[in-house]
Amino acid sequence: MAVTDAPRIVTARLGHDDSHTLDRFLATGGYEGLRKALTMTPEAVAAEVDAASLLGRGGAGFPAGRKWSMLRKDPVTYLVVNGDESEPATFKDHLLLEGDPHQLIEGVVIAAYALQVSLAFIYVRGEFALGLERVQAALNEAYRHKAVGADIFGSGFSVDVVVHPGAGAYICGEETALLEALEGKRGFPRIKPPFFPASVGLYGQPTVVNNVETMSNLPWIVTHGGAAFAALGGGRSTGTRLFALSGHVNNPGTYEVEMVKTTFRDLIYAPVLGGGVRGGREVKAIIPGGVSAPWFGPDKLDLPLGQDEVGEAGSMLGSGAITVMDSSTCMVRAAWRITKFFSRESCGQCTPCREGSGWLERVLFRIEHGGGREEDLDLLLDVSDNISPGLLWPPQQTTICVLGPSIPSSIHSAIEMFRDEFLLHIKEGACPHG
């Protein structure tokens, strides 16, 4: 199994019990990236991030440097960090929030300097009680250390940072819904255009929204240079990335590996990573990038973990959540539960998503529980097609945000790959897996 000797960029401190403290942070090079950034011009800092070709680590994979360059010129601009990690089976950002909050804060201040923003928010998923405690405690320390606040390290640059808690809503990971939540409203995604908060964002002002892991890469990029980051990985997928590996593997966990040079097989089977499939069973299917992503069969195991590579194969790396389903898995049940999730989390603004998700969930439920009809498979695909016409990849959109078009992914995959299993449920009037 190929596990490259790429450096651990964002998880280097995570082995230590006190990795969240200022003492440990300072003893291991903490805030050196910020000190260096403050000796450069803001434009030069942004240029390093651009040179790193850092793709956003939240889910969409939009290049961070390009996002920054789109920030509309205005006297008042904001930076918002998206720490609302809630794509099912994604459990990476909360490790960074709990385990290395100073690294995140350093990244935020570097970004604020590059963007010349004087107020930044770190939006943390409300359920992350420990993460909120750790980030706020670290922020208090960082202010006293003069790494945040007025006249940072005597440079003349000032920025305030506010930690903001969410309150439980998947949709608030969508950046415009997050901004609504941050404004104290229901988390309804905003109608596009404007497509990017970089033109109209928080309080109507230009706003950059970046993910926690994206921000956490910045100290290393500034310290070592964008070129050093870009030398890792391959193609457009540079650097390392956190992959949250879950499901039927021996060692579920979050692993930082070099992009492209590592494959799904490496991640799942390498003894120091996933350690193979539970009970020595075979892989039946994998979900490559969160439950919004179309599934892969075992024939895709040797695909590199790269954004374009996975995209060209018909799915996405998304949030970096990889879920392994072994030969014992009931695919109807898996598709049903994922659909139930979307049904619960649909914000309700758009009819195709609000109504469609509920219909799909109920039809899948009756198939799983022995009440399925033969025409149900066509019905599932027809309703799916109404949510996202053509069931294409990337999906067509009939809704304000991408939650809607994400619903058909698992259903379409499950029926295409495991049609016989659906028919068996219907024929036998029960789940063959018990």
Place this chain on the structure above:
Amino acid sequence: MSHLRPELRARAEALVALYPEPRSALIPLCHLAQEQDGWLRPEAMEEIAALVGVTPAEVRGTATFYEMLHTEPVGTYVVSVCTNIACLLTGALELLEHAEEHLGVRAGGTTADGTITLEEAECLAGCDKVPCVTVNHRYVGARTAAEFDALVEDLRAGRLAGTVPPHGTLVRVRRTVGLEVPRDQVAGERAAAAAEQAARAAGSGGAA
């Protein structure tokens, strides 16, 4: 007469002061009120509304969107069992079924003694400790039926009081520093921005 205790009232005012627009503090203040009462009492929503400058109905309308904000009373401990995909694959539905039987309530219900509210949760980002269970949003590690029963016993006996505080995700979150970038400077910049926007709007209006 404040519904929030003086200490919480002071924290609430400090939270409002952190934001350029007071309404942004609405959700943090709801967390704060739940820390005091366990849920969002109507009196609390009225006070929050006054603090952030909206109507009580707007507070309720916002709060009902969010899973963690309760407009009905809940137990001292909210026990969340995730059944989403990673947990589903590792026995979560079976664990939830056991939990319902053991506690004698369905998911969403509260035990008669008011100690525990059981909920079926969506992904809690603990997919390496599956099935994932949290109590008041703290990971507790109760993967088997026996471990779940032991957890309930510990909760009822108060043995987890140190690790699982009653209610409120922000109970231990304390900002001890104020904002340092002068607010009048920010306000000045905002006023300039508004003036510029107005000028732009007037300009485009004239052209049309």
